[in-house]
Amino acid sequence: MPKWKIFLWKLYHNGIATSANLSSRGLAISDTCPQCNMAPETSQHIFRRCHLATILWQSGQLGIQSNSNLDVDFQDWLIAWVHYFYQQDGYHGDRLPIFVATLWGIWQGRNKYVFNGVIQDLACIRSLVNQGIQQHFTYLAQPISKVHAWSADSGPPGFLFAHFGASFCGSPQAYIQVDGSWTPTSTSAGIAWVVDHISSHIREGQGSCIIAPSALSAEAKACLEALIWAQGHGLRHIMVYTDCEQLVQGLRHQGSQPNSIAWTLDDIRTIGQQFQWCRITKVSRLLVQQAHELATHMRKDKIPFQAF
Known part of the structure; x- marks a missing residue:
């Protein structure tokens, strides 16, 4: 009403x-x-x-x-x-x-x-x-x-996310931007993630150059590697930001996920469930700008790894 x-x-x-x-x-x-x-x-x-x-x-x-x-x-x-x-x-x-x-x-x-x-x-x-x-x-x-009905996939306005973990209510320890950089003229892609730790106000970023068949594949791989990194560093409550709607929709609806990244999405779900609280949210490009710039740098310079 x-x-x-x-x-x-x-x-x-x-x-x-x-x-x-x-x-x-x-x-x-x-x-x-x-x-x-x-x-x-x-x-x-x-x-x-x-x-x-x-x-x-x-x-x-x-x-x-x-x-x-x-x-x-x-x-x-x-x-x-x-x-x-x-x-x-x-x-x-x-x-x-x-x-x-x-x-x-x-x-x-x-x-x-x-x-x-x-x-x-x-x-x-x-x-x-x-x-x-x-x-x-x-x-x-x-x-x-x-009656203004909503699309079955739209969700409440302004909020599109996939949630994993043991708890639905909670707050993040860190905000993680993820992004992939890819061009159709090359199979090389850059992936990166930038982490903002809430308690310490420290920002750190990492990325690498990979082989990817598409921009969607690069984005999914960036998300997966960010989760692996967060898990390895003992984070239990994380908010992941991506500007890729297709990635989030694929994580939300397994039956309609893109076949090209099905295995990567399954890996993301498996690792996501191991967190206490893990939310992967679709945001605007502006909110993943730092990760985008780092991923582009990785792709152009073909640097295998970088941290700051």
Whole structure:
């Protein structure tokens, strides 16, 4: 529903009018949660940590332990669950609207208390959640011209990734750019990866010159070698950036993967599953610029290995 889209957009950008947000913007109000008076009313607190929200999630249909992994930012937690339900159930699955309706019910219950003085309990919030779910199905029952359906492969807007590892929720230790550089006039290609370590703020890059039959093959090989490098250096949580949509789609949908890189994709999946948290994300060329420049250097100079 449009109101849910706006609500999720505000949640993701930390734009809802929590007490903590209003206080930080200069309003002369307390930033304490009005319902429990135990902590600042941030999105993290309202939707994950506040006692009523914790019980609601745990006892609900989804059985989410919202107060676990509290070192994960609320926005990352939100997106992780949205993508998890989309990946598991598809765009028209049942769990994604239940998840959004639960967030919506928590916020509506909070506003009823703040603006109308209506004290909320578990039964009240559940009633609001159920109302949201019913409104969702009513909206879906409208003529198809009023419902903007998503392509089966598009995913939520702006987010195309393949996820591997033991955990779906988490945050990366390092961001790794990967890229391949190839020209049709030669079988030589350059591959490179550039790693930004979050805790130490250190950047390092490596690459090599290889034989590759296509640009896609070079890109896939760069991704594979980056994962092998990350695993060998003890990294357990990594975010990999690539500007190759075909690579990510091939990793997401094994049945339709390009035959030319099928073996490489299988190797990427095998190694990816050995991480605790591994996400390979399609991004713009700008976000892999350093890896692109290094890969081009490798291809032109035919240097077998380089680090900085």
